Amino acid sequence: MKFTVNRSYFINNLNSVLKATSSRSTIPILEGIKMVLTDEGLVMTGSNTDISIELLVKASDDLQIASTGEIVVRAHLFSDIVRKLPGKDFTFDVQEGNQIKITSEHAEYMINGLDPSAYPRLPEISDDQSFAISAKTLRELITQTVFAVATDNSRPTLTGVSFTFSQKQIKAVATDSHRLSQRVVGVDNGPSEDLSLIIPGKNLQELAQLIADADEDLKVFLGDSQVRFDFDNLSFYTRLLEGAYPNVDRLLPATSSTSVQFHVSDLLSALSRASLVTHVNRTNAVQMEIDAENNRVNLTGNSPDLGKVEETVENLGIEGKSLTISFNPDYMSAALRASVTDIVVINFTEALRPFTVVPNDNEIDFIQLITPIRTF
Amino acid sequence: MKFTVNRSYFINNLNSVLKATSSRSTIPILEGIKMVLTDEGLVMTGSNTDISIELLVKASDDLQIASTGEIVVRAHLFSDIVRKLPGKDFTFDVQEGNQIKITSEHAEYMINGLDPSAYPRLPEISDDQSFAISAKTLRELITQTVFAVATDNSRPTLTGVSFTFSQKQIKAVATDSHRLSQRVVGVDNGPSEDLSLIIPGKNLQELAQLIADADEDLKVFLGDSQVRFDFDNLSFYTRLLEGAYPNVDRLLPATSSTSVQFHVSDLLSALSRASLVTHVNRTNAVQMEIDAENNRVNLTGNSPDLGKVEETVENLGIEGKSLTISFNPDYMSAALRASVTDIVVINFTEALRPFTVVPNDNEIDFIQLITPIRTF
Numbered sequence: 001m002k003f004t005v006n007r008s009y010f011i012n013n014l015n016s017v018l019k020a021t022s023s024r025s026t027i028p029i030l031e032g033i034k035m036v037l038t039d040e041g042l043v044m045t046g047s048n049t050d051i052s053i054e055l056l057v058k059a060s061d062d063l064q065i066a067s068t069g070e071i072v073v074r075a076h077l078f079s080d081i082v083r084k085l086p087g088k089d090f091t092f093d094v095q096e097g098n099q100i101k102i103t104s105e106h107a108e109y110m111i112n113g114l115d116p117s118a119y120p121r122l123p124e125i126s127d128d129q130s131f132a133i134s135a136k137t138l139r140e141l142i143t144q145t146v147f148a149v150a151t152d153n154s155r156p157t158l159t160g161v162s163f164t165f166s167q168k169q170i171k172a173v174a175t176d177s178h179r180l181s182q183r184v185v186g187v188d189n190g191p192s193e194d195l196s197l198i199i200p201g202k203n204l205q206e207l208a209q210l211i212a213d214a215d216e217d218l219k220v221f222l223g224d225s226q227v228r229f230d231f232d233n234l235s236f237y238t239r240l241l242e243g244a245y246p247n248v249d250r251l252l253p254a255t256s257s258t259s260v261q262f263h264v265s266d267l268l269s270a271l272s273r274a275s276l277v278t279h280v281n282r283t284n285a286v287q288m289e290i291d292a293e294n295n296r297v298n299l300t301g302n303s304p305d306l307g308k309v310e311e312t313v314e315n316l317g318i319e320g321k322s323l324t325i326s327f328n329p330d331y332m333s334a335a336l337r338a339s340v341t342d343i344v345v346i347n348f349t350e351a352l353r354p355f356t357v358v359p360n361d362n363e364i365d366f367i368q369l370i371t372p373i374r375t376f
Numbered sequence: 377m378k379f380t381v382n383r384s385y386f387i388n389n390l391n392s393v394l395k396a397t398s399s400r401s402t403i404p405i406l407e408g409i410k411m412v413l414t415d416e417g418l419v420m421t422g423s424n425t426d427i428s429i430e431l432l433v434k435a436s437d438d439l440q441i442a443s444t445g446e447i448v449v450r451a452h453l454f455s456d457i458v459r460k461l462p463g464k465d466f467t468f469d470v471q472e473g474n475q476i477k478i479t480s481e482h483a484e485y486m487i488n489g490l491d492p493s494a495y496p497r498l499p500e501i502s503d504d505q506s507f508a509i510s511a512k513t514l515r516e517l518i519t520q521t522v523f524a525v526a527t528d529n530s531r532p533t534l535t536g537v538s539f540t541f542s543q544k545q546i547k548a549v550a551t552d553s554h555r556l557s558q559r560v561v562g563v564d565n566g567p568s569e570d571l572s573l574i575i576p577g578k579n580l581q582e583l584a585q586l587i588a589d590a591d592e593d594l595k596v597f598l599g600d601s602q603v604r605f606d607f608d609n610l611s612f613y614t615r616l617l618e619g620a621y622p623n624v625d626r627l628l629p630a631t632s633s634t635s636v637q638f639h640v641s642d643l644l645s646a647l648s649r650a651s652l653v654t655h656v657n658r659t660n661a662v663q664m665e666i667d668a669e670n671n672r673v674n675l676t677g678n679s680p681d682l683g684k685v686e687e688t689v690e691n692l693g694i695e696g697k698s699l700t701i702s703f704n705p706d707y708m709s710a711a712l713r714a715s716v717t718d719i720v721v722i723n724f725t726e727a728l729r730p731f732t733v734v735p736n737d738n739e740i741d742f743i744q745l746i747t748p749i750r751t752f
Contacts, residue, residue, distance in 0.1 A: 074682070077652065077653075077682055080652050081649070081652055081685075084645070084648055084649045084652065085649070086645060086649075099683075100683075106687050106688045106689075106690075107646070107649055107685065107686075107687040108685065108686050108687060109649075109653075109683060109684070109685045110683050110684045110685075110686075111653075111682055111683030111684075112681070112682060112683050269460070269462060270483070272460055273457070273460045273461070273462075273483055273485075276453065276456050276457055276460065277453075277485075277487075305488070306450070306453055306487055306488060307475075307476075307485060307486050307487030307488050308485070308486045308487075309457075309483065309484065309485045309486075310483075310484050310486075311482050311483040311484060312482045313482075
């Protein structure tokens with residue numbers, strides 16, 4: 001196995017595969033990247049058992065193939081070496097006993113490769129169940145929901161985002177049981193029958209990063225316990241979470257008694273000031289006092305140790321009756337940061353009932369739910 | 377005590393004082409900044425027992441004084457608050473019971489201040505022993521030596537840089553007993569009698585950062601166990617290290633049998649490649665093979681676990697006899713990064729004797745010494 005490749009072009013591809021390799025794995029071979037060189041090109045595979053990435057670098061002027069073969073190379077070391085090589089190109093040459101000779105200009109490395117037959121196989125996922133989704137849509141669905149997944153493992157299904165794909169729309173929901181984020185988007189060519197799957201939140205974050213700038217469609221392939229996303233020259237595998245996702249529709253309140261509109265930026269900065277003092281408290285609650293009569297909203301953060309902050313937050317209109325409510329400022333801030341409009345509507349019912357944060361545009365089907373905190 | 381101040385102007389000053397405050401001190405009052413407001417202006421003091429900084433913000437249009445007084449405010453919280461306030465200005469108003477009211481536009485904080493009489497006094501340093509030094513010169517002396525101080529505490533004096541100030545020159549030396557860096561610069565107005573002091577390395581790093589862009593002279597005041605640097609509106613206090621600094625002059629070799637010139641950048645990149653494999657070894661040694669006959673320098677890094685790297689390093693001339701020597705690549709890299717010239721001369725005597733790295737310009741009195749590693 002021997003090839004010569006343009007270094008910066010190779011680094012770009014290597015960076016994608018590195019996302020799936022862990023530097024310390026309990027399975028030592030997974031600290032490596034499997035490299036399979038055929039006449040078609042170089043296939044690099046990385047896996048951390050949670051996600052796997054397989055990437056094809058096609059033979060071209062930038063990748064010149066001298067002889068085919070396969071090897072596993074220590075990901076971390078290899079990446080460091082490639083980054084520091086002096087030349088524009090480098091040559092990768094596997095010699096006897098899995099020794100790899102890497103040369104670039106006057107520098108020559110001879111590093112120990114690992115046996116490629118010891119590298120585990122990736123799951124085979126048939127083409128039976130597949131459909132396309134635009135990269136932009138998927139990225140939005142992820143970033144607008146993934147922050148709300150549970151971070152503790154007491155209810156494993158809640159650590160993932162629940163997706164329901166149907167012919168005309170995709171619904172994504174995440175909740176940690178204190179707050180919830182649900183986004184629905186319309187699509188043209190969803191799968192012919194409804195499909196539901198729960199994908200671990202942190203795997204989705206990796207996927208969102210990988211497709212950051214992609215503009216085209218991704219192809220989604222469904223396996224039994226895995227799902228694969230194909231785009232560009234790359235396949236992204238993630239395990240699925242088993243179990244039934246709770247039916248959250250019944251949690252969403254149908255009516256409200258108080259509605260306030262805010263500029264996202266106004267409320268965000270007031271919350272960041274209030275949380276400076278509330279973050280030291282175990283309860284971490286800010287109080288919002290909505291005075292419908294005087295059209296005034298006051299925000300208060302309080303900590304017996306440090307002190308207190310109070311301010312009037314600019315509002316763009318109050319409907320309904322006055323109300324005082326306490327909530328976690330971090331949940332509210334996360335909801336606001338996920339907002340797709342500059343102005344949001346917050347709908348309350350009672351001081352101890354969950355309230356919703358929605359865009360001020362009815363066309364956008366995006367609802368966030370936050371459970372208040374009892375402070376008395 | 378009450379003042380109104382321009383926020384961004386205040387933050388710049390606050391940042392300097394924060395360098396001396398620790399967020400978790402065993403002396404709780406030192407987590408605070410002492411603020412003393414007189415008609416002249418606001419004096420802010422921060423201290424972490426190792427260094428102290430006292431800074432005067434003069435009364436001006438940017439700092440309007442309503443009433444004088446003093447208070448201690450929690451540094452970390454106060455800094456966070458000031459950064460997040462909504463307005464261009466803010467008002468700081470001390471009320472009964474050390475309560476501090478901070479207002480800016482529609483936001484109002486009420487935080488608990490601390491008793492200013494509980495704040496420790498800074499050492500008094502008389503003006504008897506003082507002299508001036510240019511900020512640029514001091515900064516250079518620090519950055520060219522401080523990296524070589526000892527990081528373990530087995531010989532406390534070696535954790536500092538030894539300075540000898542005399543009328544015509546300043547000498548700075550640091551050594552951790554494996555390598556040494558000594559820089560001598562000429563000055564016009566040194567102190568009339570020779571002064572020697574050892575200043576802790578990490579305190580010097582803080583000082584170098586503080587004077588980063590300063591162009592004027594610093595005034596140095598010597599106390600018994602402390603030294604104070606005055607510049608701009610700021611006084612920087614650091615404790616001194618007690619004890620005698622070893623006489624290092626006798627360590628510097630007078631002759632050499634092999635001299636090689638290198639471009640700093642060539643040798644640095646070759647070392648960074650070699651250390652990729654040597655860093656995993658306990659000995660962390662690279663081998664340099666100087667072949668005087670063929671005018672060739674080879675650098676080799678080797679690790680039984682990972683592999684080996686070997687390369688020819690461009691040299692600008694070899695004088696004397698051939699030699700093979702092993703050394704810690706990190707010490708060599710640090711020496712090269714401190715270099716003030718693009719080309720250095722490395723002078724060797726024997727494979728197991730310390731060697732020196734000096735500028736290729738005889739006018740510059742800067743010598744670095746590195747002890748080789750025995751690899752057989």
